[in-house]
Structure formats: C-alpha cells, structure tokens
Amino acid sequence: MGTLTTRFSTIQDPDEKHKFLLNMGPQHPCTHGVLRIVLEMDGEYAMGIDPILGYGHRMHEKMAECRQWSGFYPNTGRIDYGGAIPYNHGYCALIERMAGIEVPERAEYIRVITVELNRIASHFLGVGAYVIDLGAFTPILYMFDDREDILDALEDITGSRLTYCHHRVGGVSKDIDDLFIKRTRAIIKNIRSRFDMYDRLVTGNIIFQKRTKDVGIIPVEMARRYGATGPVLRGSGLGFDIRKNEPYSVYPEFDFDIPTGENGDAFDRYMVRMLELEQSLRIIEQALDKLPDGPVMAKVKRVKLQPGDCSFSVEAARGMLTYYLVGDGSNVPYKLKIRVPSYSNLSLLEELCKGSLIADLVSAMGSLDLIIPEIDR
Amino acid sequence: MSHYFSEIFTGGKSLLVGLGVTFKALTSPVVTVQYPREKIDISPNMRGHIDLIKDSESKNGLHRCISCGLCARNCPCSCIVVKGEKQEGVKGKVLKIFTLEFSKCSLCGLCVESCPTSAIDFSDEYELAAFSREAFNFDLLKRVQQGDTK
Ligand code: SF4
Ligand code: SF4
Numbered sequence: 001m002g003t004l005t006t007r008f009s010t011i012q013d014p015d016e017k018h019k020f021l022l023n024m025g026p027q028h029p030c031t032h033g034v035l036r037i038v039l040e041m042d043g044e045y046a047m048g049i050d051p052i053l054g055y056g057h058r059m060h061e062k063m064a065e066c067r068q069w070s071g072f073y074p075n076t077g078r079i080d081y082g083g084a085i086p087y088n089h090g091y092c093a094l095i096e097r098m099a100g101i102e103v104p105e106r107a108e109y110i111r112v113i114t115v116e117l118n119r120i121a122s123h124f125l126g127v128g129a130y131v132i133d134l135g136a137f138t139p140i141l142y143m144f145d146d147r148e149d150i151l152d153a154l155e156d157i158t159g160s161r162l163t164y165c166h167h168r169v170g171g172v173s174k175d176i177d178d179l180f181i182k183r184t185r186a187i188i189k190n191i192r193s194r195f196d197m198y199d200r201l202v203t204g205n206i207i208f209q210k211r212t213k214d215v216g217i218i219p220v221e222m223a224r225r226y227g228a229t230g231p232v233l234r235g236s237g238l239g240f241d242i243r244k245n246e247p248y249s250v251y252p253e254f255d256f257d258i259p260t261g262e263n264g265d266a267f268d269r270y271m272v273r274m275l276e277l278e279q280s281l282r283i284i285e286q287a288l289d290k291l292p293d294g295p296v297m298a299k300v301k302r303v304k305l306q307p308g309d310c311s312f313s314v315e316a317a318r319g320m321l322t323y324y325l326v327g328d329g330s331n332v333p334y335k336l337k338i339r340v341p342s343y344s345n346l347s348l349l350e351e352l353c354k355g356s357l358i359a360d361l362v363s364a365m366g367s368l369d370l371i372i373p374e375i376d377r
Numbered sequence: 378m379s380h381y382f383s384e385i386f387t388g389g390k391s392l393l394v395g396l397g398v399t400f401k402a403l404t405s406p407v408v409t410v411q412y413p414r415e416k417i418d419i420s421p422n423m424r425g426h427i428d429l430i431k432d433s434e435s436k437n438g439l440h441r442c443i444s445c446g447l448c449a450r451n452c453p454c455s456c457i458v459v460k461g462e463k464q465e466g467v468k469g470k471v472l473k474i475f476t477l478e479f480s481k482c483s484l485c486g487l488c489v490e491s492c493p494t495s496a497i498d499f500s501d502e503y504e505l506a507a508f509s510r511e512a513f514n515f516d517l518l519k520r521v522q523q524g525d526t527k
Contacts, residue, residue: 067453068453070453070487071453072453073453073485073487074453074483074484074485075453077485078483138399145408155422155423156420156422157422158422159422159423159424159484159486159499160484163483163484165483165484165485165486168490173490174422197398200394200395200397200398201395201398201399202395204391204394204395205391205392205395206387206388206389206391206392207388207392209391
C-alpha cells in the first residue's frame with residue numbers, strides 16, 4: 001500500500017499512456033461495497049493489485065475486551081454475515097473449553113444441524129453471487145429460493161434470519177421441535193432434487209466453464225504459503241477440514257467425505273462448494289436420525305475466565321476459524337483474537353492475479369467467496 | 378476445424394439446456410408476494426423488539442417485572458433502562474421507568490433469558506421505519522399500560 005504514490009508517479013509518464021490506475025470497488029458489485037482494490041492496469045491487464053481494507057471495520061476484537069464475555073454473543077453473529085452460526089459455535093466452544101463446561105449431547109447435535117444448515121445457505125449465497133459476478137443473473141434466484149427455505153427454518157428456532165445469536169455457553173438457547181425436524185427433512189429432499197437442475201443451469205453452461213476453467217489456478221504449495229483454508233484449499237486438492245482433522249463437537253459420529261478439486265482453478269473451487277452441499281445434507285440427515293433426547297442447556301455457574309490462554313478452531317463456511325482468548329481471572333477477556341478464513345484467502349489475490357485479464361480477476365476473486373466484514377472485523 | 382464446430386455445437390446445446398430450466402419456471406405458479414398488500418405469516422419465534430408481557434394475574438395486575446435490573450445489566454448494548462422505587466405498603470419495588478433504545482439493540486435475547494420472572498418477551502413487530510433515531514426509544518412501561526403489547 002505504501003508504494004502506491006510511487007507507482008502513481010510512474011504512471012504519469014507520458015510514454016506509458018496505456019497504463020492507468022483503476023479503482024475496483026468499493027462500489028463494484030463483486031466487492032460487496034466494502035473492499036477497494038487499486039489496480040495498476042496495463043491496457044486490459046492488471047499488473048498491480050492492492051486490496052485496501054477498512055471499509056467495514058467495527059472493532060470486534062476491541063469490543064470483546066471491553067465487556068463481559070457474554071456480551072460478545074451478538075458480535076459473533078455479525079463477523080461473517082453469510083455464515084454466522086459457526087462463529088456462534090466457535091465462541092461458545094472456546095469459553096466451554098476454558099471453563100471446562102460439558103455440553104449436553106442433544107445440544108451438540110442441534111449445534112451441528114444448525115451449523116450445517118447455515119453452511120448450505122452460505123454456499124448458496126457465495127455461489128449465487130459468484131455467478132452474478134460472471135454475468136448470469138438467473139441462477140442466484142433459484143439458489144435464493146432454496147436458501148429461503150433454510151432461513152425460514154432457522155428463523156423458527158433462532159429468531160433471526162442472518163445475524164444469528166443462538167448458541168450459548170453450555171448449550172443452545174432454544175430447542176428444536178418436530179415442526180423444525182419435518183421442515184428440515186423436506187429441505188433436504190428438495191435440495192437434493194435440485195442438484196440436477198443446478199448442473200444444467202450453471203455447471204454445464206459453456207460460458208461459465210470457459211470463464212472458470214484454468215482461471216485463477218492456485219497450486220497447493222501457494223495455498224499453504226498463504227494459509228488459505230476452506231473450499232479454496234480443498235479446491236487445490238488438499239483435503240484439509242477441521243471437522244475431520246481436528247474433530248470437535250459430535251462430528252466424529254457422522255460419516256461424510258471431504259470433496260477436493262484437482263487443478264485448483266476457479267471451477268474446482270465452485271465444484272467443491274457444490275459437492276459440500278451434499279455432504280452437509282448427509283450430516284444433517286444423520287444428526288436428525290440420531291438426535292438424542294434430553295436437556296439442551298447445561299447448568300452453568302458464573303464463568304470466570306481463568307488466567308491463561310485458550311484457543312478453539314471450527315470449520316466455518318469459508319474455512320478455518322480460530323478464536324484465541326487470553327483471560328486474566330475476571331469475566332472480561334483480556335484479549336480476544338479471531339483468525340478468519342477470508343483474510344488469508346484474500347492475501348492470495350495479488351500473487352494469483354498479477355498479469356491476468358481484468359475479467360479473469362473478477363472470476364478468480366469471486367471464486368474465493370470473500371466476506372469482507374469478516375476480514376475487517 | 379471439426380473441434381471448432383463441435384465446440385459450437387456442445388456450447389449451444391448447454392445454453393439451450395440452461396434456457397430450458399428458466400423456460401420451465403415461466404409456466405410455474407407465481408411465488409412473489411405483493412407486499413404490503415399481501416403478507417406472509419411470520420414465525421411465532423421471530424425476534425422483534427422486546428416488550429413487557431401483560432399479565433393481569435401478577436401482583437400489580439399489569440406485568441411481572443420486579444425491577445431487579447438483571448436485563449439491563451446483561452444487555453451487551455446497554456439499551457435498557459430500568460428504575461424501580463420503594464413505595465409505602467407495597468412489598469418489593471414498583472417499576473417506574475422501563476425504556477428500550479431499540480436502535481442499539483442487537484436482538485441477542487440475553488435480556489429475555491436472564492429475566493427471573495419471565496417478564497419480557499420479543500414482540501412480533503417488524504414494520505418499523507421512522508425518520509429519526511428518537512422514534513426508536515420505546516417506553517415499554519407505557520406500552521403495557523396502554524395495552525399496545527400482545
Ligand atoms: S435483545 Fe440483547 S441487545 Fe436487545 S435489549 Fe435484549 S439484551 Fe439488549
Ligand atoms: S430482568 Fe425481568 S424482572 Fe428484572 S428488571 Fe428486567 S424485566 Fe424486570
């Protein structure tokens with residue numbers, strides 16, 4: 001970012017008339033209104049890429065240090081607005097690990113069901129928005145149709161549609177009922193019946209394929225170097241998923257696969273997301289079948305955050321999410337650090353797209369499925 | 378050369394297949410709801426702003442709040458103000474002020490969960506729009522006295 005002015009002065013050089021600076025965003029639809037990318041263009045080619053952050057900065061980490069630990073619940077729903085429930089889950093699990101609280105089994109199952117439903121909704125949002133970035137408007141409407149059913153079901157138990165605040169330390173705030181179970185089973189059936197339609201509408205479309213295949217190729221080694229996780233890493237062929245690699249909650253009890261890509265291009269990342277939908281449906285189905293009876297909330301006495309530190313990782317919709325907390329014996333966190341997946345995934349962009357056409361840049365960036373407020377926090 | 382034509386053929390076919398999906402939707406029933414003339418049912422569990430629950434069987438004949446202030450203390454957004462007063466001949470405190478600054482509320486539900494007498498609950502109002510921030514400073518005590526709550 002510091003080199004911006006020096007770059008600008010070189011561009012003023014009259015011999016390089018075809019070089020210019022281009023602001024992509026913050027109003028560009030592909031950047032969700034909160035990310036600005038300064039592109040140093042050479043004709044149609046982006047030679048320099050500078051993501052500029054801060055448009056959605058809300059000081060979440062600082063807020064955590066200024067209030068009781070329980071006051072951070074609503075914040076967890078607002079860091080990643082696309083897939084908020086994994087953030088709820090990670091935070092509650094962190095405090096539980098720190099204070100040594102056992103969660104009733106039914107509550108763990110409900111957590112898994114809500115997290116996976118939210119993951120599906122998030123993937124629909126991400127893929128739908130990606131296809132819009134590529135110029136196809138119709139698919140997102142079909143995806144939002146499916147997503148709407150999920151949001152309705154989640155609203156029924158959490159009370160909100162997007163910024164959920166449902167999980168609590170020791171369990172969940174509201175039990176699920178028969179209506180929710182019936183609804184969820186209907187959703188699973190409906191989404192499964194529509195996979196074929198998505199294949200015809202998006203995956204098989206020649207324009208979509210031409211714009212995503214062999215575009216934005218991320219080799220595994222590069223993904224590792226930047227700490228990319230989630231579908232971005234799995235698209236490159238490495239099957240790393242916290243749910244399998246560092247099992248938490250009741251995930252070890254379910255049978256599911258980790259889909260991976262081969263080439264690491266934008267198309268593979270899209271495919272990984274589409275295949276993950278089916279895996280999430282499988283997890284939900286098994287969880288509904290095995291759902292035990294019992295309480296959904298443990299008896300939690302006053303929680304004091306012991307001196308020392310603790311961390312907890314979960315697999316959010318976009319990759320690995322880690323909460324790291326330092327306690328000082330009071331009930332206010334001394335420091336809370338949140339490691340979000342999109343930050344590492346965005347860091348890739350410069351190396352990934354240097355020298356590529358601007359149209360490919362949009363395609364590659366959309367396939368990273370970035371949520372910018374998560375990066376800014 | 379034959380590769381060129383076969384690509385045009387498969388490409389054209391994929392577009393037609395995709396168009397077929399959208400064409401089918403053209404003949405299916407309309408799902409759009411003409412809000413505000415039509416409305417869909419909202420979930421009974423939806424979280425609107427909080428409200429004192431009207432309870433004519435409670436001690437004061439109106440609501441169950443005992444002015445303990447737990448909800449205000451637990452609210453992460455500091456948007457509730459509760460004040461109670463001692464009164465002659467009445468056991469416990471009498472609620473004098475109960476206001477909610479809804480523009481700050483994050484609808485987390487911690488207040489509802491922490492209330493020892495279950496005196497507050499979420500309302501189901503969602504059509505809230507106004508020109509000033511002050512319009513969202515609700516006097517919940519007045520609302521329950523006037524019978525505006527559910
Ligand atoms: S819902 Fe949360 S933010 Fe809103 S008044 Fe209650 S405790 Fe405060
Ligand atoms: S917690 Fe309940 S009883 Fe106590 S002040 Fe709030 S509403 Fe009243």
